Amino acid sequence: MPKLQNVLEEIVTANRILAHEGVVDSFGHVSSRHPDNPNHFLLSRARAPERIDVDDIMEFTLEGEPVNPGGRAPYLERFIHGGIYEARPDVNSVVHNHSPSVIPFGITDKKLKPLLHMCANIGQQVGCWDSHDKFGDTALLVEDVAMGRDLAKAMGKDRTILMRGHGATVCAPNVRHCVFISIYLEVNAKLQMQAMAMGDIKFLTPGEVDKVIARTGPYTLNRAWENWCRRAGRPFVAEL
Amino acid sequence: MPKLQNVLEEIVTANRILAHEGVVDSFGHVSSRHPDNPNHFLLSRARAPERIDVDDIMEFTLEGEPVNPGGRAPYLERFIHGGIYEARPDVNSVVHNHSPSVIPFGITDKKLKPLLHMCANIGQQVGCWDSHDKFGDTALLVEDVAMGRDLAKAMGKDRTILMRGHGATVCAPNVRHCVFISIYLEVNAKLQMQAMAMGDIKFLTPGEVDKVIARTGPYTLNRAWENWCRRAGRPFVAEL
Amino acid sequence: MPKLQNVLEEIVTANRILAHEGVVDSFGHVSSRHPDNPNHFLLSRARAPERIDVDDIMEFTLEGEPVNPGGRAPYLERFIHGGIYEARPDVNSVVHNHSPSVIPFGITDKKLKPLLHMCANIGQQVGCWDSHDKFGDTALLVEDVAMGRDLAKAMGKDRTILMRGHGATVCAPNVRHCVFISIYLEVNAKLQMQAMAMGDIKFLTPGEVDKVIARTGPYTLNRAWENWCRRAGRPFVAEL
Amino acid sequence: MPKLQNVLEEIVTANRILAHEGVVDSFGHVSSRHPDNPNHFLLSRARAPERIDVDDIMEFTLEGEPVNPGGRAPYLERFIHGGIYEARPDVNSVVHNHSPSVIPFGITDKKLKPLLHMCANIGQQVGCWDSHDKFGDTALLVEDVAMGRDLAKAMGKDRTILMRGHGATVCAPNVRHCVFISIYLEVNAKLQMQAMAMGDIKFLTPGEVDKVIARTGPYTLNRAWENWCRRAGRPFVAEL
Numbered sequence: 001m002p003k004l005q006n007v008l009e010e011i012v013t014a015n016r017i018l019a020h021e022g023v024v025d026s027f028g029h030v031s032s033r034h035p036d037n038p039n040h041f042l043l044s045r046a047r048a049p050e051r052i053d054v055d056d057i058m059e060f061t062l063e064g065e066p067v068n069p070g071g072r073a074p075y076l077e078r079f080i081h082g083g084i085y086e087a088r089p090d091v092n093s094v095v096h097n098h099s100p101s102v103i104p105f106g107i108t109d110k111k112l113k114p115l116l117h118m119c120a121n122i123g124q125q126v127g128c129w130d131s132h133d134k135f136g137d138t139a140l141l142v143e144d145v146a147m148g149r150d151l152a153k154a155m156g157k158d159r160t161i162l163m164r165g166h167g168a169t170v171c172a173p174n175v176r177h178c179v180f181i182s183i184y185l186e187v188n189a190k191l192q193m194q195a196m197a198m199g200d201i202k203f204l205t206p207g208e209v210d211k212v213i214a215r216t217g218p219y220t221l222n223r224a225w226e227n228w229c230r231r232a233g234r235p236f237v238a239e240l
Numbered sequence: 241m242p243k244l245q246n247v248l249e250e251i252v253t254a255n256r257i258l259a260h261e262g263v264v265d266s267f268g269h270v271s272s273r274h275p276d277n278p279n280h281f282l283l284s285r286a287r288a289p290e291r292i293d294v295d296d297i298m299e300f301t302l303e304g305e306p307v308n309p310g311g312r313a314p315y316l317e318r319f320i321h322g323g324i325y326e327a328r329p330d331v332n333s334v335v336h337n338h339s340p341s342v343i344p345f346g347i348t349d350k351k352l353k354p355l356l357h358m359c360a361n362i363g364q365q366v367g368c369w370d371s372h373d374k375f376g377d378t379a380l381l382v383e384d385v386a387m388g389r390d391l392a393k394a395m396g397k398d399r400t401i402l403m404r405g406h407g408a409t410v411c412a413p414n415v416r417h418c419v420f421i422s423i424y425l426e427v428n429a430k431l432q433m434q435a436m437a438m439g440d441i442k443f444l445t446p447g448e449v450d451k452v453i454a455r456t457g458p459y460t461l462n463r464a465w466e467n468w469c470r471r472a473g474r475p476f477v478a479e480l
Numbered sequence: 481m482p483k484l485q486n487v488l489e490e491i492v493t494a495n496r497i498l499a500h501e502g503v504v505d506s507f508g509h510v511s512s513r514h515p516d517n518p519n520h521f522l523l524s525r526a527r528a529p530e531r532i533d534v535d536d537i538m539e540f541t542l543e544g545e546p547v548n549p550g551g552r553a554p555y556l557e558r559f560i561h562g563g564i565y566e567a568r569p570d571v572n573s574v575v576h577n578h579s580p581s582v583i584p585f586g587i588t589d590k591k592l593k594p595l596l597h598m599c600a601n602i603g604q605q606v607g608c609w610d611s612h613d614k615f616g617d618t619a620l621l622v623e624d625v626a627m628g629r630d631l632a633k634a635m636g637k638d639r640t641i642l643m644r645g646h647g648a649t650v651c652a653p654n655v656r657h658c659v660f661i662s663i664y665l666e667v668n669a670k671l672q673m674q675a676m677a678m679g680d681i682k683f684l685t686p687g688e689v690d691k692v693i694a695r696t697g698p699y700t701l702n703r704a705w706e707n708w709c710r711r712a713g714r715p716f717v718a719e720l
Numbered sequence: 721m722p723k724l725q726n727v728l729e730e731i732v733t734a735n736r737i738l739a740h741e742g743v744v745d746s747f748g749h750v751s752s753r754h755p756d757n758p759n760h761f762l763l764s765r766a767r768a769p770e771r772i773d774v775d776d777i778m779e780f781t782l783e784g785e786p787v788n789p790g791g792r793a794p795y796l797e798r799f800i801h802g803g804i805y806e807a808r809p810d811v812n813s814v815v816h817n818h819s820p821s822v823i824p825f826g827i828t829d830k831k832l833k834p835l836l837h838m839c840a841n842i843g844q845q846v847g848c849w850d851s852h853d854k855f856g857d858t859a860l861l862v863e864d865v866a867m868g869r870d871l872a873k874a875m876g877k878d879r880t881i882l883m884r885g886h887g888a889t890v891c892a893p894n895v896r897h898c899v900f901i902s903i904y905l906e907v908n909a910k911l912q913m914q915a916m917a918m919g920d921i922k923f924l925t926p927g928e929v930d931k932v933i934a935r936t937g938p939y940t941l942n943r944a945w946e947n948w949c950r951r952a953g954r955p956f957v958a959e960l
Contacts, residue, residue, distance in 0.1 A: 026464035027358065046459065048467030073459070098358060100427075104435035107355050107442045115827050117860040117886050118747065118818060137447030139455045140357040165444050166357050187820075193434055194913055195824035202827045204885050207857030215859045219766065219793070224746035227768030266704035267598065286699065288707030313699070338598060340667075344675035347595050347682045377687030379695045380597040405684050406597050433674055506944035507838065526939065528947030553939070578838060580907075584915035587835050587922045617927030619935045620837040645924050646837050673914055 002035050002240040008054045010175045011042055013234045018097065019050035020232040023182050026050075028097035028167070031081040032175050034059060041085050041094075045072035062086045063145055076143050083148025084155065084171050091171040093178035098167035101189035106162040110196065112189055114204045119188035120212035121172075121181045122160045129154040130164040140166045160185055174240070176221045179228070242275050242480040248294045250415045251282055253474045258337065259290035260472040263422050266290075268337035268407070271321040272415050274299060281325050281334075285312035302326045303385055316383050323388025324395065324411050331411040333418035338407035341429035346402040350436065352429055354444045359428035360452035361412075361421045362400045369394040370404040380406045400425055414480070416461045419468070482515050482720040488534045490655045491522055493714045498577065499530035500712040503662050506530075508577035508647070511561040512655050514539060521565050521574075525552035542566045543625055556623050563628025564635065564651050571651040573658035578647035581669035586642040590676065592669055594684045599668035600692035601652075601661045602640045609634040610644040620646045640665055654720070656701045659708070722755050722960040728774045730895045731762055733954045738817065739770035740952040743902050746770075748817035748887070751801040752895050754779060761805050761814075765792035782806045783865055796863050803868025804875065804891050811891040813898035818887035821909035826882040830916065832909055834924045839908035840932035841892075841901045842880045849874040850884040860886045880905055894960070896941045899948070 002010075014030045026048040034040035044056045058074060059067040062082040066074055081094045105112040105126070112126040129151050131140055140163075142148050151169065155161040159181055162168050170185060172178035195201045204212075222238065229236040242250075254270045266288040274280035284296040298314060299307040302322040306314055321334045345352040345366070352366040369391050371380055380403075382388050391409065395401040399421055400410050410425060412418035435441045444452075462478065469476040482490075494510045506528040514520035524536045538554060539547040542562040546554055561574045585592040585606070592606040609631050611620055620643075622628050631649065635641040639661055640650050650665060652658035675681045684692075702718065709716040722730075734750045746768040754760035764776045778794060779787040782802040786794055801814045825832040825846070832846040849871050851860055860883075862868050871889065875881040879901055880890050890905060892898035915921045924932075942958065949956040 026467040046463060048463055050467055051470060098356065100431065101434075103356055103431050104438055108435055108438045108440065110438050115885060116818065116823055132445065132448070137445055137451055139451040140444075140448060164442060165355060165448070191820065191823050193438065194821070195828055197437060197917060198824055198828045198830050198913065200828065202884060204860075205852065205857055208852070208860060208885070211857055211859040223766060223768055227746040227770055230771060266707040286703060288703055290707055291710060338596065340671065341674075343596055343671050344678055348675055348678045348680065350678050372685065372688070377685055377691055379691040380684075380688060404682060405595060405688070433678065437677060506947040526943060528943055530947055531950060578836065580911065581914075583836055583911050584918055588915055588919045590918050612925065612928070617925055617931055619931040620924075620928060644922060645835060645928070673918065677917060 004035055006237070006240050007032050007035050007042060007175075008057050009237070010240060011044070011057055012052055012054055013229060013232070014095075014175050014179050015044065015049035015052040016232040016234055017179055017228040018095065018182060019048070021183050021228060023099045023186050024049045024097045028095070029075055029077070030095045030175065030178065031093065033085055033092040038089075040067065041081050043075065043078055043081055046075045064148070076141055079145055079148030080142045080151060080169055081148075082145065083142075083150075083152035084169070086149070087152040088171060090173060093172050093175040095170045095178050095182045096167065097170075097182060099182065099186045099189070101186050101193060102162060102168045104193065105189055106164045106166070106168070112162065112192060114188055114209055115192055115195065115201055116184075116188060117204065117208070117212050119184040120204055120209045121177070121216055122185050122188055123158050124206055124209050126160045126162055126185075127154065127156075127158060128162040128164055131166070132164070176225050177216070180221055180224055183224075183228075244275055246477070246480050247272050247275050247282060247415075248297050249477070250480060251284070251297055252292055252294055253469060253472070254335075254415050254419050255284065255289035255292040256472040256474055257419055257468040258335065258422060259288070261423050261468060263339050263426050264289045264337045268335070269315050269317070270335045270415065270418065271333065273325055273332040278329075280307065281321050283315065283318055283321055286315045304388070316381055319385055319388030320382045320391060320409055321388075322385065323382075323392035324409070326389070327392040328411060330413060333412050333415040335410045335418050335422045336407065337410075337422060339422065339426045339429070341426050341433060342402060342408045344433065345429055346404045346406070346408070352402065352432060354428055354449055355432055355435065355441055356424075356428060357444065357448070357452050359424040360444055360449045361417070361456055362425050362428055363398050364446055364449055366400045366402055366425075367394065367396075367398060368402040368404055371406070372404070416465050417456070420461055420464055423464075423468075484515055486717070486720050487512050487515050487522060487655075488537050489717070490720060491524070491537055492532055492534055493709060493712070494575075494655050494659050495524065495529035495532040496712040496714055497659055497708040498575065498662060499528070501663050501708060503579045503666050504529045504577045508575070509555055509557070510575045510655065510658065511573065513565055513572040518569075520547065521561050523555065523558055523561055526555045544628070556621055559625055559628030560622045560631060560649055561628075562625065563622075563630075563632035564649070566629070567632040568651060570653060573652050573655040575650045575658050575662045576647065577650075577662060579662065579666045579669070581666050581673060582642060582648045584673065585669060586644045586646070586648070592642065592672060594668055594689055595672055595675065595681055596664075596668060597684065597688070597692050599664040600684055600689045601657075601696055602665050602668055603638050604686055604689050606640045606642055606665075607634065607636075607638060608642040608644055611646070612644070656705050657696070660701055660704055663704075724755055726957070726960050727752050727755050727762060727895075728777050729957070730960060731764070731777055732772055732774055733949055733952070734815075734895050734899050735764065735769035735772040736952040736954055737899055737948040738815065738902060739768070741903050741948060743819050743906050744769045744817045748815070749795055749797070750815045750895065750898065751813065753805055753812040758809075760787065761801050763795065763798055763801055766795045784868070796861055799865055799868030800862045800871060800889055801868075802865065803862075803870075803872035804889070806869070807872040808891060810893060813892050813895040815890045815898050815902045816887065817890075817902060819902065819906045819909070821906050821913060822882060822888045824913065825909055826884045826886070826888070832882065832912060834908055834929055835912055835915065835921055836904075836908060837924065837928070837932050839904040840924055840929045841897070841936055842905050842908055843878050844926055844929050846880045846882055846905075847874065847876075847878060848882040848884055851886070852884070896945050897936070900941055900944055903944075
């Protein structure tokens with residue numbers, strides 16, 4: 001079981017990495033399930049990912065109630081995180097972003113599917129949640145428990161879901177894996193836009209996707225994590 | 241009422257941010273209505289936005305007359321700013337730029353419309369002003385009061401307008417909001433070009449656009465502003 | 481008449497700027513006519529533009545003969561420069577590059593034309609020289625006086641010309657103007673590729689192009705030059 | 721014959737360059753045949769290219785057996801390198817990457833062909849190896865001698881080959897040449913995607929490709945190598 005202090009540092013690093021690699025801009029966030037209490041999760045106060053420090057990380061119940069706010073303003077969309085942690089005991093980290101190349105797939109009828117082995121962890125096919133279907137005209141933000149649960153329901157057992165006119169949400173067994181999927185979701189989306197303009201695409205086969213997912217572990221995740229840490233000016237810790 | 245010195249610093253920061261985020265290159269400018277005299281506005285001398293300091297900021301009448309030039313050469317296109325401040329009491333900041341992804345929408349018949357919640361503040365649809373319609377062959381620059389007023393008239397009550405073969409102009413209630421719209425106008429344009437190549441786009445609904453605009457305030461603007469300040473090497477001031 | 485030492489520094493700065501702004505990579509070069517001898521020109525030894533210092537600048541006759549080589553290896557393609565200086569007394573600076581967005585226009589039948597006021601200085605339309613037409617299968621390099629003169633002939637009175645499968649050449653009355661055109665040639669090409677994918681383009685009118693060119697002088701060139709100098713880590717000299 | 725220590729430094733530099741120029745991300749690798757033993761090759765332990773130092777370089781037999789592992793974990797795909805060194809005595813360096821613009825050509829029926837003189841060294845046309853043809857559903861990795869030999873066989877006498885849903889492999893007579901081809905393979909792929917969207921492409925003629933290849937030597941390679949070394953923060957050594 002990783003220690004709380006280490007998890008807090010990991011969340012900070014994850015935020016800095018996602019900003020440095022262009023997956024989040026001034027918005028977007030990454031959380032971790034609390035290592036000592038599976039019914040709580042850890043998420044920064046409302047601040048740009050590139051700026052976050054350990055003191056910004058707050059603790060929330062799965063309903064999005066802050067435990068010790070201490071005057072800090074939370075992200076409005078913390079319900080994305082709570083909804084998924086509630087529905088998915090296998091998930092220990094959630095990323096929400098407006099990853100640029102992903103947006104066009106959420107607003108057209110083209111399906112995002114893995115075409116590169118590095119991207120197989122996004123899953124066999126990426127679904128799309130449209131807040132308008134159930135909630136009508138809104139500011140598109142997941143701003144209460146009901147919306148968070150609806151998004152989690154649409155996500156089902158997948159690790160990625162698009163959000164129409166808004167962005168994407170990714171979940172995974174741990175923070176490093178969640179960051180890895182988020183970055184390669186952007187890679188896949190960009191490549192797929194380019195390849196679609198060239199003709200029919202030979203995507204990965206379902207069997208290939210399964211084989212890559214089955215093999216993805218610390219050997220792969222840590223190679224990228226070390227590099228991304230250094231690029232973002234953060235120390236690399238081999239094991240959490 | 242913000243103090244003059246603070247507004248001058250805010251204008252410098254806005255210029256540096258727009259340059260750092262790729263919305264202006266060596267050209268383009270941002271102004272603020274004078275905090276103590278609504279019939280004057282503040283704008284840098286003719287200099288690249290990335291290079292501007294407080295000493296470069298000049299004061300102008302709404303007709304574009306410099307109050308204390310002190311040997312400084314003004315931007316030729318200061319009439320863009322004066323024209324809009326004259327027509328729009330609700331406006332306290334104007335940005336003019338040649339934002340790269342926006343240009344193609346000004347020279348084709350495709351309409352720029354918001355497709356991402358972050359971009360709703362550009363308005364329901366972005367119009368286009370063609371200087372040729374009224375002024376014929378020119379160097380395309382808004383170089384006198386008549387052209388500035390014609391542009392302001394075409395803009396109507398909107399916050400953004402494209403300029404054919406030239407760029408775009410954005411206005412807003414304050415500098416931070418104006419910078420925010422300018423940056424997300426570029427984001428929307430780039431995403432729309434990509435999505436158009438993929439098929440029909442599901443844009444934000446009119447109701448969604450209104451809801452996002454109604455909600456946009458310091459909570460949102462300052463999160464981005466803090467981040468952009470730090471990225472551009474400028475201090476962050478929470479309130480003006 | 482600018483002094484030789486100032487021109488040497490200007491050439492170094494021009495090389496650094498073109499590299500920093502992405503118009504040249506490890507190849508490409510910029511020259512100036514010799515300020516004291518119009519039958520000679522100044523050009524770096526064979527070195528990447530980002531690395532060039534004053535000691536690298538060599539003097540050549542219009543036939544490409546080095547005056548004081550001092551063991552330095554010249555660029556093979558110095559004949560581009562000599563050919564143009566010989567044919568064009570109005571020209572005092574030449575840039576040759578492989579500017580990325582320009583390449584596709586040299587290998588398809590699409591014509592590069594100005595669509596943005598900043599880009600009018602590229603000329604009404606940009607022609608294309610194909611070395612294969614007269615010289616057959618070569619390494620595509622302009623490696624002797626005959627090829628340099630053929631390129632200059634194809635260029636005629638224009639300031640820009642594409643070279644099929646190779647790049648582009650730009651010439652102008654001075655170094656700053658030549659760098660300015662080179663950078664905005666890349667801008668125009670990139671924008672035109674994007675706009676062509678969207679539909680018919682409303683290019684600048686011939687009259688607009690003429691008006692912008694007539695107005696382009698130190699007021700415009702120096703604003704960009706100051707900014708590019710600082711970005712490339714070079715001192716800015718207001719007048720040569 | 722270059723000395724071992726120099727070759728180790730050259731491999732480190734090659735890794736850093738490929739990372740800095742965007743040809744590899746956290747994955748991909750570059751090797752050299754051992755200067756003293758043609759039946760061995762030198763390749764980093766499993767680490768991101770941007771992070772590699774001399775102590776990371778391991779020695780392998782052509783079957784991919786580490787000679788002095790010293791607790792270091794090797795790349796799974798070292799069999800790419802061994803397979804090619806075994807089949808190709810003319811080859812002394814191999815790069816494997818997931819070069820972004822190259823991926824779409826491996827998953828569509830469009831053929832990658834040289835269209836710019838700088839890119840002629842990729843060869844007359846670039847083939848594509850699909851691991852699925854012979855090995856069925858795998859994680860797409862070249863993880864044993866059989867797969868490495870099959871890839872080398874598909875490559876034949878070429879210097880570049882695409883790998884469906886995976887990336888590309890490049891080989892050359894020396895490290896600098898191999899890095900050069902890898903970088904200009906990415907350049908060509910990006911340009912070809914852009915040009916294909918514009919219409920029919922006039923590629924280099926077969927004769928032009930041959931002429932450029934025949935001329936490519938230290939004069940050309942070192943100009944780029946010096947620049948790339950400095951950009952990547954590595955010392956430049958004129959001769960190995």
